[in-house]
Amino acid sequence: MKNVGAIALLLGAIAGSVACGSKNEVDAAQAESAELAGRARLLASRVAAAASDSTNAPLAKWWLPVELREVSGLALTADGRLLAHNDEQGKVYVMDPRRGVLL
DSSP, rough: HHHHOOOOOOOHHHHHHHHHHHHHHHHHHHHHHHHHHHHHHHHEEEEEHTTTOSOOOOOOOOOGGGGGSSEEEEOTTSSEEEEETTTTEEEEEEEEEETTTEE
């Protein structure tokens, strides 16, 4: 019975420490989600404004991740994904153009 109590105490301590770490992860995920939602809203408003404006101003700009520092080609798929490839590595990356993140 002593072992059961010790194991329960140990599991409780582990659960407590994991819960603290997961709260930070949840907070970070929520912050990222809010940022991405904001990007999507901004792009939607710029697309709407571009339909009535002929200044040829860019609709959106994103900082690309390190994997895409040298893009050789871009393609937009029918379902709205953006494909980017890099001749150096021969990889094709899929990006969500509304949020500016790799999928």
